[in-house]
Amino acid sequence: MVIVLRADTLDDLLREAIETILNDGELTNPTKGPALDVCGAVLTLDNPLARLSRSEGRGRLFSSLGELCWYLSGHNDLSHIAYYISTYSKFAEEGVIHGGYGPRLFAFDGINQVEYVVNTLRKKPSSRRAVIQLFDHSDVAEHHEDVPCTCTMQFLIRGNKLQLLTYMRSSDTWLGLPHDVFCFTMLQELIARSLSLPVGSYTHFTGSLHLYQRNISAAKAFLAEGWQSTQSQMPEMPQGDQWAAVEKLIHTEELLRSGDGLVPEMLDGSPYWADVARLLAIYALVKQRKVGDVAAIGETMDNSIYDVFIQDKLENIVR
The missing domain is CATH 3.30.572.10 (Thymidylate synthase/dCMP hydroxymethylase domain)
Structure with missing residues (x-):
């Protein structure tokens, strides 16, 4: 069955x-x-x-x-x-x-x-x-x-x-x-x-x-744990073809993984992809245990849905 x-x-x-x-x-x-x-x-x-x-x-x-x-x-x-x-x-x-x-x-x-x-x-x-x-x-x-x-x-x-x-x-x-x-x-x-x-x-x-x-x-x-929120969802992607933004994101991710920092132009794009780039930056900073930098980037996030995940990462660093 x-x-x-x-x-x-x-x-x-x-x-x-x-x-x-x-x-x-x-x-x-x-x-x-x-x-x-x-x-x-x-x-x-x-x-x-x-x-x-x-x-x-x-x-x-x-x-x-x-x-x-x-x-x-x-x-x-x-x-x-x-x-x-x-x-x-x-x-x-x-x-x-x-x-x-x-x-x-x-x-x-x-x-x-x-x-x-x-x-x-x-x-x-x-x-x-x-x-x-x-x-x-x-x-x-x-x-x-x-x-x-x-x-x-x-x-x-x-x-x-x-x-x-x-x-x-x-x-x-x-x-x-x-x-x-x-x-x-x-x-x-x-x-x-x-x-x-x-x-x-x-x-x-x-x-x-x-x-x-x-x-x-x-x-x-x-x-x-009990039932989680049924209201929370990621924001919608911007309208129109998004593959150019994806290309920028992949380049940003590669630089972050190699330790070369953020690509400024990625953060100048749409709030949606800027948030995704910030999340990748936060992950890189967590691996370096840079609490202050993680908190600073967290404060610039456009959408609050990611706050709980960022806070969890901060708590893990402190522990």
Whole structure:
């Protein structure tokens, strides 16, 4: 039987998914360790802008943003993503992550799949061929430490909105799902802006929706926090094509990661992207334990939705 879950916010969706796994999951023993598993699940986020968890346990804005920048850079190098998520080091092969999505999104066998989706839907808005492929037959031709959990992403214009349907072979509800929802809905919104369309719902199909045994206690603690706000959402991206701003952002991120500081022109852009650049700067400063600088940048944020995440980072430095 397929499990169908639907919610307005990421936190609500996470709660439903975790409760379902704890109640109905079957104990399995996959490659990465024992896990409770539900076979066949459909999760729909009605408001993709509510992509940030507001909880104590799942508020992973900075690592999600770092992973998004890694994807958008078109690269799959370990050094980039390990700056934000050190556990990727376990899956590296000669300094790269074989299953990294960046090259597959923007240069898979020489094809820019994101550009293909935009062009396809511009020419024929009712097309069902606007599909990005991430998992490939070559991924199982020989052993790799990391292969994509995501099989395909299908973009459909329905009800004059851009819908995204993602098909997964496997979804780690605790670690992977919050990052996937953040990155994929950000890509959905970027493509929607290129098509001058509002964002529709995000639907996440998965063959295995699971929770590793080592994360069950943390997941139960998340449930014990109580319901999170259902009102908070990220601001909308500016109208119009945003890829020039993305290019600037990727350049800014690269400079911050290398320790060269902020790119002033990035902060002169739209308030939306200026805030994203500030968040990346805050992460870099946190790694350097510069409390005063983090607080100073935090005070310049345009949107208050990020305050709770910045405050959490400040508290971690102090501890």
